[in-house]
Amino acid sequence: MNKQKVNYGEAILEGFNFLLENNPEVFVIGQGLWSPWYVGNTMTNLEKKYGKNRIIDTPVSESAVTGAAVGASLCGMRPIVVHPRIDFMLYAMDAVVNEAAKWSYMFGGQSHPSLTIRGIINRGGEQGAQHSQALHSWFSHIPGLRVVMPYSVLDARDLFIASVLNDDPVIFIDDRWLYDETDLIEKPKKLVLSEQGPKIISSGNDITIVGAGFATKIAQECNLKLRKNNISAEIIDMRILSPIDPSLIIDSVEKTQNLVVIDGGWKSCGFASEIITSVLEKIDPKKLNNKPLRFCLENTPAPTSNKLEEDYYLNSYSIVKKIKSLFN
Numbered sequence: 001m002n003k004q005k006v007n008y009g010e011a012i013l014e015g016f017n018f019l020l021e022n023n024p025e026v027f028v029i030g031q032g033l034w035s036p037w038y039v040g041n042t043m044t045n046l047e048k049k050y051g052k053n054r055i056i057d058t059p060v061s062e063s064a065v066t067g068a069a070v071g072a073s074l075c076g077m078r079p080i081v082v083h084p085r086i087d088f089m090l091y092a093m094d095a096v097v098n099e100a101a102k103w104s105y106m107f108g109g110q111s112h113p114s115l116t117i118r119g120i121i122n123r124g125g126e127q128g129a130q131h132s133q134a135l136h137s138w139f140s141h142i143p144g145l146r147v148v149m150p151y152s153v154l155d156a157r158d159l160f161i162a163s164v165l166n167d168d169p170v171i172f173i174d175d176r177w178l179y180d181e182t183d184l185i186e187k188p189k190k191l192v193l194s195e196q197g198p199k200i201i202s203s204g205n206d207i208t209i210v211g212a213g214f215a216t217k218i219a220q221e222c223n224l225k226l227r228k229n230n231i232s233a234e235i236i237d238m239r240i241l242s243p244i245d246p247s248l249i250i251d252s253v254e255k256t257q258n259l260v261v262i263d264g265g266w267k268s269c270g271f272a273s274e275i276i277t278s279v280l281e282k283i284d285p286k287k288l289n290n291k292p293l294r295f296c297l298e299n300t301p302a303p304t305s306n307k308l309e310e311d312y313y314l315n316s317y318s319i320v321k322k323i324k325s326l327f328n
Contacts, residue, residue: 002186003184003185003186004184004185005182005183005184006153006182006183006185007041007153007179007180007181007182008153008156008174008178008179008180008181008182009040009041009042009179010041010042011153011154011156011157011183011185012042012156012157012160012174013041013042013043013044013046014157014188015156015157015158015160015161015164015188016028016042016043016046016080016160017046017049018157018161018188019078019080019160019161019164019165020046020049020050020054023078023164023165025076025077025078026054026077026078026079026080026164027053027054027055027056027072027077027078027079027080028043028046028054028055028056028079028080028081028082029056029058029065029068029069029079029080029081029082030056030057030058030065030081030082030083030084030118031057031058031059031060031062031065031082031084032057032082032084033046033047033055033056033057033082034047034052034055034057035057038084039082039084039120040176040179041179042174042179043055043082061091062083062088062089062090062091062092063091063092063094063095065081065092066081066089066092066095066096066117067092067094067095067099069081069095069115069117070095070099070100070103070113070115072115073100073112073113073114073115073169074103074111074113077114078114078115078116078164078165079115079116080115080116080117080118080164081115081116081117081118082118082120083117083118083119083120084120084122085120085122085131086119086120086121086122086133086134086135086173087122087130087131087132087133087135089117089119089135090135092117096117096139096142096145096169096171097142099113100113100115100117100144100145100169101142101143101144101145101169102144103144104144104168105143105144112167112168113169114166114167114168114169115169115170116160116163116164116166116169116170116172117169117170117171117172118160118172118173118174119135119171119172119173120173120174120175120176121133121134121173121174121175121176121177121213121214121264122176123175123176123177123302123313124177124309124313126304126305126306126309127302127304128302128303128304129301129302129303129304132302133302134173134175134213134264134265135265136149136171136173136212136213136241136264136265136271137263137265137266137269137270137271137274139171139173139241139242140241140242140244140271140274142242144168144169145168145169145170145171145242146163146166146168146169146170146171146193146240146242146243147170147171147173147240147241147242148160148163148170148171148172148173148193148239148240148241149173149174149212149213149238149239149240149241150174150213150239151178151201151211151212151213151214151216151217151237151239152181152183152201152237153181153182153183153185154183154185155237155239156174156178157185157188158188158189158191159172159191159193159196159239160172161188161189161190161191162190162191162192162193162196163193165190165193166193166194170193173213174213175213175214175264177214177217178213178214178217181217193240196239196240197239197240197245197248198210198236198237198238198239198240198245198246198248198249199236199237199239199248200234200235200236200248200252201216201220201235201236201237202220202223202233202234202235203234204223204232204233204234204235204256205232205234205255205256206231206232206233206256206258206327207226207231207232207233207234207256207258207259207260207323207326208233208234208236208249208252208253208255208256208258208259208260209222209223209233209234209235209236209260209261209262210236210238210249210259210260210261210262210275211235211236211237211238211261211262211263212237212238212239212241212263212264212271213264214264215262215263215264215314216235216237216238216262218262218314218315218316218319219233219235219237219262220235221316222262222316222319222320222323223235225316225317225320226320226323226324229324229327231323231324231327234252234255234256236248236249236252238275241271244274244275244278246275246278246279246282249275249278249279250278250279250282250283253279253283253288254283254287257287257288257289258288258289258290258326259276259279259288259292259293260292260293260294260295260319260323261275261276261292261293261294261295262294262295262296262314262319263294263295263296263297264296264297264314265296265297266296266297266298266299267294267296267297267298267299268299270294270296272294272295272296273294276292276294279292280292289326290326293322293323293326295314295319295322296314297312297313297314298312300312
């Protein structure tokens with residue numbers, strides 16, 4: 001099959017086109033949807049191609065648009081809600097946590113809010129504490145929500161399509177720091193979201209490194225540096241954060257006997273802690289060569305200063321230095 005080279009943002013745009021062309025019940029609602037300043041290159045010209053009655057750019061009211069989408073999903077539509085900054089998605093928490101996540105449970109599975117809520121992570125560039133949060137751990141804590149966080153260009157498109165065609169409410173989180181990643185990909189595939197899970201993207205024997213979203217990119221950077229030091233890392237991309245399936249990670253750690261988790265969220269009550277706990281519930285810690293390591297953001301809001309950002313955000317150099325010390 002013919003492959004084409006696209007970047008991460010263009011892959012999401014392909015996903016939108018596939019969904020809108022083939023599913024008349026799909027529409028998109030949110031703020032800034034007609035503006036690349038808000039959504040980058042992920043929605044270019046969709047309103048011109050499909051009309052502004054399906055690509056609905058709304059006034060600024062995160063709560064209103066999300067609540068409206070929940071209602072539309074209960075009437076047979078498949079809305080996609082776009083929050084250009086996941087930080088301000090917090091205004092919509094009642095609709096997300098108390099309505100969408102719980103609806104099918106409260107009505108005996110007779111009705112499903114089939115909506116996808118896309119939250120975009122923006123960080124760096126001196127944007128400060130209110131514009132720089134990654135809240136994937138928070139949403140993963142809520143029963144009834146599926147949480148998807150793709151790293152690869154292919155997953156950005158195909159897991160997005162699978163999210164929208166899934167009958168459960170999905171939080172789909174993409175990261176602007178990945179938008180320039182490129183890959184050669186074939187035509188879109190219809191994946192069943194419930195059948196997806198963690199994926200080994202680089203095999204190794206000495207240490208297991210787990211990440212999700214941009215953290216997986218850092219893991220891959222670590223992998224290249226470690227291999228120059230004759231350390232063979234197995235890189236696992238989580239892809240689906242909730243419901244979590246740790247079985248692949250457990251199998252990998254049983255082989256490598258070392259575990260590192262890289263997480264772009266905060267350390268306290270974070271996703272890295274959940275991964276490590278899920279592994280240690282199944283593997284006797286005495287069978288590991290070293291204690292598991294987690295690399296997360298410190299428990300402080302993001303700084304505004306560019307110099308402070310350099311210390312605040314994770315980088316492969318400091319992680320590799322720590323991992324190398326395990327083998328020395």
